[in-house]
Amino acid sequence: MLKIGLTGGIGAGKSEVSRLFASYGAVVVDADLIAREVVAPGTEGLAAVLAEFGPDVLRADGELDRPALGALVFADPARLRALNAIVHPLVRARSAELEEAAAPDAVVVHDVPLLAENGLAPLYDLVVVVDAADEVRLDRLVRLRGMAEAEAESRMAAQATREDRLAVADLVIDNSGPLEALAPRVRQVWDELTAR
The missing domain is CATH 1.10.287 (Helix Hairpins)
Incomplete structure (x- = not known):
């Protein structure tokens, strides 16, 4: 079993990466979904x-x-x-x-929004960070999710900094561009993971 920690700041596109990993055969353990289930x-x-x-x-x-x-x-x-x-x-x-x-031979992807904040990197064989510039994330939260800018900034501020997330990364998936550019990058990382 290969245990992957997947994280990224709000608006970075982590959920889409998680969905793509699942489509390739990963067992995804989604902390956000579980957090809803437990309350x-x-x-x-x-x-x-x-x-x-x-x-x-x-x-x-x-x-x-x-x-x-x-x-x-x-x-x-x-x-x-x-x-x-x-x-x-x-x-x-x-x-x-x-x-x-x-x-036993599964690739288990733990989708964990607060991985860096909670010091969870040592729990995984590898940490994959979905990364996008703060201004890109803010734009997505306001434009695509309909958040007020102040709420989006508050949520971003409550998370680890971009630098702190990148510091725990073994692999980084850049998602600063359009959605259609993401899938090929995710596939490349998936191929690298399954080769291990």
Whole structure:
């Protein structure tokens, strides 16, 4: 089994790279999807979030109100640490279960947005960073995701710097250009990974 850590700043295109890896046969363990799963209605994760942040982060339908929670935590590093202390251990445990279920010869790609921030690089055989300039990422968040510029800047500021992410990279996929230029670069990295 080859364990890959895949990361990139918000708006860099990591999710598209993850999707392409999956299409080539990788077993993708997506930390964002798992993070949603562990705070779904009825979970111990949601109960812990409500105990910490109160009922204002719960929607009428029983789901976590992500925008309300995001407004609290992205403006306050201490609140973000409190949220991470609840969610991260649950995500790690579920990720380990999924990895253990993979075939012995699998390429397991752990899609981890906060890999650099949380010092997780040593957990993987290789770290692949999807990289794009900050101004490119900001433009994508505003233009393609419809975020207000201040919200996009706040989310970017809550993550590791571009330099910190690149410092943990074994392989870098540059995604500063158009989407159609990305697939050939990802295929090249995939071929390099499977050759190992």
